[in-house]
Amino acid sequence: MDVTLSPNPKQALFFRATTRFVAYGGARGGGKSWAVRQKAMLMALHYPGIRILLLRRSFPELRENHILPLMAQLRGIAQYKETDKAFLFPGGSRIRFGYCDREADILQYQGQEYDVIFLDEATQFTEFQFQALTACLRGANPFPKRFYLTCNPGGVGHHWVKRLFIDRLYKSGELPQDYTFIPARVYDNKNLMEQDPGYVQMLKSLPADLRKAWLDGDWNIFAGQYFPEFRQDLHVIQPFPIPAWWRRYFAMDYGLDMLAAYWIAVDHFGRAFVYRELYEPDLIISQAAQHILHRNGGESLEAWYAPPDLWNRRQDTGRSVADIFAESGIPLAKAQNNRVQGWLDLKEWLKPVRDESGSESAALRFFSCCPNLIKSIPALQVSSKNPSDCATEPHEFTHAPDAIRYFVAGRPLPAAVPLEPVQNGSAPFENQIQDFLQFGG
Numbered sequence: 001m002d003v004t005l006s007p008n009p010k011q012a013l014f015f016r017a018t019t020r021f022v023a024y025g026g027a028r029g030g031g032k033s034w035a036v037r038q039k040a041m042l043m044a045l046h047y048p049g050i051r052i053l054l055l056r057r058s059f060p061e062l063r064e065n066h067i068l069p070l071m072a073q074l075r076g077i078a079q080y081k082e083t084d085k086a087f088l089f090p091g092g093s094r095i096r097f098g099y100c101d102r103e104a105d106i107l108q109y110q111g112q113e114y115d116v117i118f119l120d121e122a123t124q125f126t127e128f129q130f131q132a133l134t135a136c137l138r139g140a141n142p143f144p145k146r147f148y149l150t151c152n153p154g155g156v157g158h159h160w161v162k163r164l165f166i167d168r169l170y171k172s173g174e175l176p177q178d179y180t181f182i183p184a185r186v187y188d189n190k191n192l193m194e195q196d197p198g199y200v201q202m203l204k205s206l207p208a209d210l211r212k213a214w215l216d217g218d219w220n221i222f223a224g225q226y227f228p229e230f231r232q233d234l235h236v237i238q239p240f241p242i243p244a245w246w247r248r249y250f251a252m253d254y255g256l257d258m259l260a261a262y263w264i265a266v267d268h269f270g271r272a273f274v275y276r277e278l279y280e281p282d283l284i285i286s287q288a289a290q291h292i293l294h295r296n297g298g299e300s301l302e303a304w305y306a307p308p309d310l311w312n313r314r315q316d317t318g319r320s321v322a323d324i325f326a327e328s329g330i331p332l333a334k335a336q337n338n339r340v341q342g343w344l345d346l347k348e349w350l351k352p353v354r355d356e357s358g359s360e361s362a363a364l365r366f367f368s369c370c371p372n373l374i375k376s377i378p379a380l381q382v383s384s385k386n387p388s389d390c391a392t393e394p395h396e397f398t399h400a401p402d403a404i405r406y407f408v409a410g411r412p413l414p415a416a417v418p419l420e421p422v423q424n425g426s427a428p429f430e431n432q433i434q435d436f437l438q439f440g441g
Contacts, residue, residue, distance in 0.1 A: 036054065062099055113138050224381045234360055268415045
């Protein structure tokens with residue numbers, strides 16, 4: 001069989017990359033699937049005995065995009081075993097195919113070892129699934145240990161792929177030199193451009209957000225984002241002194257996995273500013289209450305909003321989580337928990353508004369000292385079951401927005417303008433207003 005390759009320049013970079021993690025793509029039509037098949041096939045032929053795993057989200061996609069094309073291409077060279085879902089090569093190399101339709105499906109690979117793993121359409125996988133697979137990349141042999149990913153903006157894994165390969169923001173144990181990103185667009189795929197010129201025109205005719213993501217490979221906006229209204233330059237501001245006469249509220253989402261708590265100030269126009277964040281995991285109820293009171297520092301608040309499930313009473317004690325918070329000095333108020341209505345209300349609060357001078361503002365903005373909230377709101381996706389609801393995965397991004405949803409559902413009242421000048425610390429009332437106005441008030 002003729003296995004002569006004619007990769008385009010970006011595909012050639014993908015073939016030659018030698019870092020431990022290599023991501024290829026960024027836009028639609030860049031020739032990702034072809035590059036994956038050729039790379040896997042060449043490595044199986046070049047390294048007798050190498051173990052390769054190729055995954056996609058669902059098996060039908062896997063079969064159409066990879067198994068059937070390789071069956072034609074490897075006829076007479078490697079044998080496909082349907083029971084194993086794998087190609088077996090004469091030299092002992094093996095390309096196995098797998099899929100992870102659900103989060104827990106990834107656990108079937110625990111304890112397995114592979115020299116090379118291909119994660120096709122990586123943004124369709126969660127970070128948990130990706131991390132679980134990295135533990136399988138090992139083996140006491142001389143073969144290269146590589147993890148190849150293909151990706152487009154959007155999907156449940158958008159933010160972890162963007163973090164690692166676009167923003168290059170690394171956690172402890174992640175080495176920057178291990179990660180390579182090779183951007184590719186449809187214009188790099190000359191074969192597709194020649195064979196199907198209408199494909200580019202189709203991408204150009206898409207709505208603005210899809211066009212930016214799928215044609216231009218823009219990772220800052222993606223299909224399926226629930227809050228496209230959110231903009232870093234508009235909604236995130238530097239902290240300023242909160243006037244003493246503004247109304248102050250508290251809202252939280254609490255569970256043993258995470259306490260997401262926020263303090264929000266509302267001015268006399270009804271505009272809200274999230275000015276303080278408490279975001280901590282693994283706190284029992286009494287600890288959570290202590291941390292909240294410590295961060296509150298004696299401030300007088302209009303209301304302490306929390307989700308209704310905190311009022312569920314335990315059968316063994318007859319007490320609820322809300323009871324324990326109350327005993328600790330935090331009188332929680334039960335927030336409305338209509339998810340769809342809450343999210344739609346939050347969209348209205350985030351909606352950019354332009355005044356007569358052309359300046360943009362929004363009813364809800366966030367101090368830059370609330371990083372987890374700022375990260376989470378643009379990460380929320382549209383639910384696949386209800387387009388009016390937010391998806392509950394990735395779960396790590398749901399806690400902070402849920403807390404703000406409870407605040408919005410509480411129908412917070414605007415502050416009442418004092419009749420007499422008020423001082424906040426050493427700043428006169430007039431100076432506080434000027435401080436506020438310079439931040440887009």
